[in-house]
Amino acid sequence: MISGIVMYPNTPGGHFDWTYYLNTHIPLALRRLGSAVKDWTVEQGVAGMEPGSAPAYVAMARFLFDSLEAFQQAFAPHADELLGDIPNYTNIQPTIQFSEVKMSTAEAVRHI
Numbered sequence: 001m002i003s004g005i006v007m008y009p010n011t012p013g014g015h016f017d018w019t020y021y022l023n024t025h026i027p028l029a030l031r032r033l034g035s036a037v038k039d040w041t042v043e044q045g046v047a048g049m050e051p052g053s054a055p056a057y058v059a060m061a062r063f064l065f066d067s068l069e070a071f072q073q074a075f076a077p078h079a080d081e082l083l084g085d086i087p088n089y090t091n092i093q094p095t096i097q098f099s100e101v102k103m104s105t106a107e108a109v110r111h112i
Contacts, residue, residue: 001038001101002068008059008092010045016058018044020089026061029082036074039064058092068098 008016026042040063045055065071075082086094 001104002065002071003099003101004063004065004071005097005099006061006063007057007095007097008090009095010055010058011092014058014092015090016092017089018059021059025085025089028085029061029063032078032082033063033071033074036065036070037063038066058090064101071098 008014022042026040030037030040040061043060043062045057045059047053047055063071065074
């Protein structure tokens with residue numbers, strides 16, 4: 001399983017339109033990526049580790065795929081549309097990372 005995480009750093013002067021992101025961009029991404037997406041979450045940063053500190057990221061979206069190839073096949077035909085939509089909700093340059101899932105809730109339950 002591969003996790004694709006899109007992270008929006010909490011940057012000075014950055015703006016993020018949550019209404020557009022949740023009601024337009026995420027549904028668009030899910031429609032375009034289709035059945036390649038096995039699970040997904042969207043998170044809003046609320047705080048850093050120290051009490052009262054700002055979060056490192058304003059927003060993070062995580063999408064699970066069977067493989068990196070499955071993501072690439074689903075994303076490639078829609079890359080321009082999805083990337084081109086970013087300025088509609090933020091001026092923050094996202095950081096994107098793909099990771100191999102080594103353990104998840106379902107996997108952890110089997111080890112208990």
